[in-house]
Amino acid sequence: MKFKANVKVMLKPSVLDPQGATLERALKSMGYDNVGSVRVGKLIELVLESENIGEAEKAANEWADRLLANHNMEHYSLTLEPLP
């Protein structure tokens, strides 16, 4: 079966996010005073072939742990959907 995995990688809250801080300032300077904190992350979409959704999740987690996210400064979350 084919699955699509969405891996969302974000900087940990404790890590300075210069891109997020810049966007926050930009929105404020545009007059949107109600903007709160802004954080910028990455969305990685990948398609994979697996026997079932459990196996697909296991594989995608392994890839995220080993390559897609750096645990020193990032965390990730994962969603999966079967593809037709």
Place this chain on the structure above:
Amino acid sequence: MSVKTAVVVFPGSNCDQDNVRSWKAISGLDAQLVWHKEASLPNYDLVIIPGGFAFGDYLRCGAIARFSPVMSEIVRLAKRGNLVLGICNGFQILTEAGLLPGALNHNKNLKYLCLDVFLRVENAQTAFTGDYSKGQVIKIPISHGCGGFSLKGSELKTLNDRDRVVFRYCAPDGSVSAEDAPNGSLDNVAGIINEGGNVLGMMPHPERLAEKELGGLDGRPLFTSILRTLKGGS
């Protein structure tokens, strides 16, 4: 003792020749360029991972390079106690590979920074820094977009307690405050060493200021220190 030195080349490395040049000119010894696909290396006494943009810095700096075949050999040599020096992108690759702690994040002002900075030598008793003196202020160029060192607080304490922060960004008079780290590096960290004392990573480029024709010699003692260590057989 004959000293064998390798300078690793990834697709996108761009300081490999500079390091070969500096090492040869300063040590009078040879250095081999080693392609990242090499899955088996002789026991090089010194491996230099140079600066550049390995694999275009895609995903994160060093994230893809860390899985090149040559890296398992570099890990093997590091575990053996041989010297490994990562400069700039080389430092980023060493953190991704887990040979050094922490990670390098985007500069706090989001700019690519190419300028001379002042560094304070915090530990002059490593295999890489014996020809400096503790507290010495040196001027070395940086050239990076992701040099903001990041590490968990408890691990930072371990680094400091064990004197493993080797270089810190500082003011010309050697004082250290947060604004002296143009990249926003945590605790002004510019270079660190592993627990075993044989793997050094640093963002600044000593090879760019190691011969007088280049306008300065402040990077030179790094190479003479390494040579002394290797010749001394320690």
